Amino acid sequence: MAKTKTTYICNECGGSSLKWAGKCPHCGAWNSLQESVESEPGGHRYAPLAGAASAVLNLAQVEAREQPRQPSGIAEFDRVLGGGLVSGGVVLIGGDPGIGKSTLLLQALVSLSHAVNVLYVSGEESAEQVALRARRLDLDTSGVSLLAEIRLEAIVAALTEHRPGVAVIDSIQTLYSGELSAAPGSVSQVRECAAQLTRLAKQTGIAIVMIGHVTKDGSLAGPRVLEHIVDTVLYFEGDTHSAFRLVRAFKNRYGAVNELGVFAMTDKGLRGVNNPSALFLSQHEQGVSGSCVMATQEGTRPLLVEIQALVDGANAPNPRRLSLGLEGTRLAMLLAVLHRHAGVVTFDQDVFVNAVGGVKITEPAADLAVLLAIMSSLRNRPLPRGLVVFGEVGLAGEIRPAPRGQERLREAAKLGFSTALIPKANAPRQAIEGLEIWAVDRVDAAIARVQ
Template identity: 80%
Template sequence: MAKNRTVYVCAECGGTTPKWQGKCPHCNAWNTLEETVESSAPSAAAHRYAPLASSSPVRSLSEIEARETPRQPTGLDEFDRVLGGGLVAGAVVLIGGDPGIGKSTLLLQALASLSETTSVLYVTGEESAEQVALRARRLGLATGNVNLLAEIRLEAIQAAVSEQKPTVAVIDSIQTLYSGELTAAPGSVSQVRECAAQLTRLAKQTGIAIVMIGHVTKDGALAGPRVLEHIVDTVLYFEGDTHSSYRLVRAFKNRFGAVNELGVFAMTDRGLRGVANPSALFLSQHEQQVAGSCVMATQEGTRPLLVEIQALVDSSHAPNPRRLTVGLEGNRLAMLLAVLHRHAGVSTFDQDVFVNAVGGVRITEPAADLPVLLAIMSSLRDRPLPRGLIAFGEVGLAGEIRPAPRGQERLREAAKLGFSVALIPKANAPRQPIEGLEIWAVDRLDAALDKLR
């Protein structure tokens, strides 16, 4: 008879310990240990952990022939962009996002498109088969060739996939599955880790592309052990406000393509539709120039985007002025305000400063430094920036303005959308003039502010 024992598993690293502790002894994360019950018997099932491929002799890396991996387009151009061109045979994709943001809708649309040329399987563990069929009918999808399985037991899913042999399989969601080999409840750390590992092994052995939907925590991170993201080949995040009609899909890990690629979708009554010109989404259409607004050219993967940065500077009525950012890094704002005071002589110690990236997009690159400071100065002086101005550049602690990568692509995108003036780092100044775009190249913060006086 198998004996069950209680262990505590870390939700961050997946490490186990026999007793509860405030801090994980493996990764030193606090309050991440979760109680689970493990069975000690089925470790003899060695076939579950068979190697992914047959063993081969040791060879020199230069002797191994490198081949381009063929891709299976999903029929959704923005989704293919994030994936790196399409799905790869044997790849495992994990996509996470807030509830109701459109994960199941997107994948159902992708399977409906793929079913026209290849075999697909949709495994639903959260909804009944009738609910999925109702959604497909509401979206107007042709799902005659989409196979559906309502199941949460891992062994039954593995048998169905082995029997059907689809080209692409979708698991909705990984947190609802459970393996009969473990006694823990579905959604626990051990169940999520085991089910993900077994599905990954199945994908590598059979060449079936598997897409798994994952839940997220209240902090926006994927629920379950951190090892879940290491197991899979691609990690995608759905971003955007559920009250807005626009959704962003961003790649944070991709073994078959570039990371930080961004796909932009619009939610309609017929499902998610790709947005051909996403720059227009992140620009406010003001009838006249307003203070506190600056347009920046950012780079998301291989795609240049124009995003409007808005700032509001107001007198503070509290001992500690507020510093609040939406879509930008909060700690970097405090640093930029210190640089503005030290190298431009502009103090905001008695002002509340609020900065927002329009459209719900998140900007992580430091090239947003200069546009943020220009928007702050515009709001502080209550004077709009020149019409048609675009800016980008990183601001250092010494007051210098550093170049941003792919500056030429950013400038061409700005010229294409009708901007006439670009305030950029001197190192990004183009060698050949860009038609319709005047270049203001600066190397210091005070020189950039002097251009606007």
């Protein structure tokens, strides 16, 4: 009979300790140790999967082959994956409950079933519940195999026997291994199940997509080592009360990171949005103050997003600075630059900044658009119609260039914008049809240009 022992596993680094402590002795994270009961089998549980020992090779003599990709049939999903699923690749997708993770993957499996064998492993829903969802979405599931199971050993046996091209695990937190006595969803069980499934994928060439739960702060539940094990990490974002969903890639060994896929939730499931810029632009019949359109870049995709600002007199000694969808720490810095280099005082004003549509912008190229929206609201004067803006603002008041400026300008021209206020270093060498370029290098010059 296998012996059991109690250990404490760190959620952040996966390190184990024999006793509980407030601070992890491995990575220094606070309050991250969780109790776990593990068994000690006679032989190592990875022995059947380890295979023969690898030989030392010369890296220059290793033949590098491009990994073939299997398109999922959903263009926005393939964009985030880098072109499609890779044989032997492991994808982890997380998101809030009810956001559409299971719906998207069921749709992808139905599309993939026309080209390869697929298997849907459901640990959260019964076979009848999955069938009801497929019927509600009006999907032809005749080519989709289904396994309602949470025991890891049974799932591994099914994958080994049927050898599907693509398998979906819904979800990794519901699985448990008989080798461990801990409850499903515990740190040790999640780490064990993910490691065994990943090793099986590499040995058999099965592309595995795992759904992961998220914590209340939006990060993936379980040990942080889970993200290091897999090849690709995707996050499903969006408000469950809104019809639009965003899928972002935060890690991808087979493609670019920070890619963005945009979906719309309909009664027949998720549908890709071909022109996502239209989602983030408000249609004002007349010019309104405090509104500025910026051209941002999400991976290889340029997007036009409306930045709104509201500047109002403060009724308290400490004015409020609130930023939604943008970096809040940069707002105070930009207001200081506005005061020092443009002579505009806001120390007695509440300043609120928002990115329309719930999109999150992390790049500094939004600085200039934020400043112009604040100026427009402060003076209660709309910016020129058809104006699009991008550029990073430095502490010295200079406007720095943004990457992929040509692509941003072409996207703005395609959507009918007539004027672009951009950094001087991003000025195109050739004119873009229908787009007038205003190139500036200082904050005061940019403000004077739009007055």
